[in-house]
Amino acid sequence: MQVLVLNSGSSSLKFQLFSMPNETILCSGLIERIGLDNGNFKFKTANDTIELATPIPNHKVGLELLAKQLLDGDTGIIKSADDIGVVGHRVVHGGKYFSDTTEITPEVKEKIKALSSLAPLHNPANLEGIEVAEAIFSNAKQVAVFDTAFHQSIPEKAYRYAIPREFSEKHSIRIYGFHGTSHKYVSEKAIAYLDKPKSKIITIHLGNGCSMTAIKDGKSIDHSLGFSPVNGLIMGTRCGDIDQSIIFYLAQKYDYSLQEINNLLQKKSGMLGLTGFSDLRDIQAEAANGNRDCQLALEMNTYRIKKYIGSYTAVLNGLDAIVFTAGIGENSSIIREMACEDLDFIGIDLDKEANNKREDGIRTISTRNSKVEVLVIPTNEELEIAKQSVSLFKD
Template sequence: MNVFILNAGSSSLKYQLMNPVTKNVLAVGICERIGIDGVLKHEFGDGQELKIDVSMPTHKEAIELVLRTLTDGEGKVIDSIDDIEAIGHRAVHGGEEFASSVMVTEKVIETMKKLIPLAPLHNPANIMGMEICQELMPGKPNVAVFDTAFHQTMPDYAYMYALPYDQYTKHGIRKYGFHGTSHFFVSNEARGMLDKKHNTRIIVCHLGNGSSVSAVLNGKCIDTSMGLTPVQGLMMGTRAGDVGAGAISFMMSQEGMTINETLDLMNKKSGILGISGKSSDLREVLDGMQEGDDRCRLAVDMVAYNIKKYVGSYVAALDGVDALCFTGGIGENSALIREIVCAGLDGMGLNIDPTKNNKRSNKARDIATNSSAARIFVIPTNEEYVIASDTYKIVSGLEK
């Protein structure tokens, strides 16, 4: 089964064409600057690349261009749209309504529209992608795979905020968590690497421009760092992470900032960028630290310290740990961050092997010492495979 995987953003559109049974990826690409001028970057075959500069006034033109590129011309990988048997959509926020992936129906779309206040930047674009695919490929099944679904197994005492209870009952204000497809994939891979499907205590650190940590007990999430929105939790590329409400209100009063200005600052101008003053890209900040830039050093120390705090708290929540996993662009590629995070965690049974840690590989691997009581894994994530696999199972009737 060929599954067309779609991740629709406000001005971009990421896609893959994959067979989830064989795990064969036929093509991968992105449409950028939708509504501005437009560029398509398309990868196919044995590392071949194609770039097309073309006007994309809306997401509809972008998806039409992708489908033409997949079926015709230099970037062709299938004979016709008929070779696409299903469409799997990344859906950011499912609230409490969706604890698993679902077939897209009118009722599902209406429910997602009601959840737009929880994800005003993401859900409208996700919904748009679904409706356009229904229009362009009528009759083909569409499946929504929610970032929040994996975290719906959290107990109430973990996801509730200590606000008046009616803020939860009236407005759904609680922790939801994100990056769920990545946390699911990596924790499941870790269980396989442990060769242990039961009584597993796994901590997953998904570290990239957006970062989150989860505590996974026996394959079920019991806590995660992101909250109502993705700004809570770890310090990230441009997001502030955990900041006290008093500090936010004081900053607003001192600067005369509106709520929207404050959210823009906390989401787009804070984190690694805000502290370093150099970049949101940790690689550039690590270079700056090596050159003696003290603000870059501070940003790196803060990133690692924040991760370590969450790891320690989740060891407590899990009553121990069998595996600590690193994934995402930073988690998979930054040996220094892994080293700093794991330094001093010997008492928790986590002992990193410097030689294994510094050996580069694009495959899942164990970087703990042989004598470490718990394992430390680096596992490349594959969120697209989760979306394709869920789509295949639902469309094939394997998940009822």
């Protein structure tokens, strides 16, 4: 069975085509800088690597570009859209409706749409990907794998907010957690690598969206994102933790509408609001050239990560390893170094030489004397989504 996996982020779309169940990758790629003038399309097979720089105004245009390439007579990978049996979709917010992988129906799409107000940068893009895939791969089974599922193990003392009970019980206002597919995948890899099923691990997913999870014995017990994927760490365009009184202050003092405030905190804040850039590569380059706003943004970003490392070490009552993953976590040695500075009191001792090396696969970037392993583990949400999608249709 050929399984196409679509992983739509807020400004990117990763994809892989697998032959299952042997997990062979037939092609993979990335559509990034969606919504910007300098969009980029990368497509890789065993024989070819294609890269195209072109404006990609939205996810629909990106998916149409992917479909065209998959079916290309010379460099494509399939002869017909019917070659693909299953399309697995990452969907960010499942709310109270979805705790498991689910075959997509009109009713499922309506619920995903209804949850868009809780994940406005993601669920609309996820839904758009589903609808475009339904049109192009009309005979394939469409499957949703929800970011929130892995965090169902978070205990009530951690997922409840200190608001009247009726809001939790009647309106399902609670911490849901996100990036669950990634946190699940890399934590399982870390546990196998350490050969330690009984373990205390902090996974740090850093991309345009960022989150951290405290994982005890393979289960999520706390997480930095909450009811929606906007709080916690400083992200590409999202503010992360903020005093909620600021919302009322902007509304009452300066007559901002709720929509304007939501747009401000979701799409105009974070690293973009601090620097004018949302892409960390641009920010790091500017910081190296002496841009003080960019230097400060990097300091603020990594300071927030350190606060969560300290908090989750306390929650776990100890720490065996921290794991950096996702686009920034895997590729930014600067972020990793700054995030691990001055954490020797909990046993973290970074090997700067190892940290600066670029290598494939799982790698340790802490010294031999470090009491806590510092790992870089490439996430593979797409493989995890493919496996879960296929599992729905096993006899």
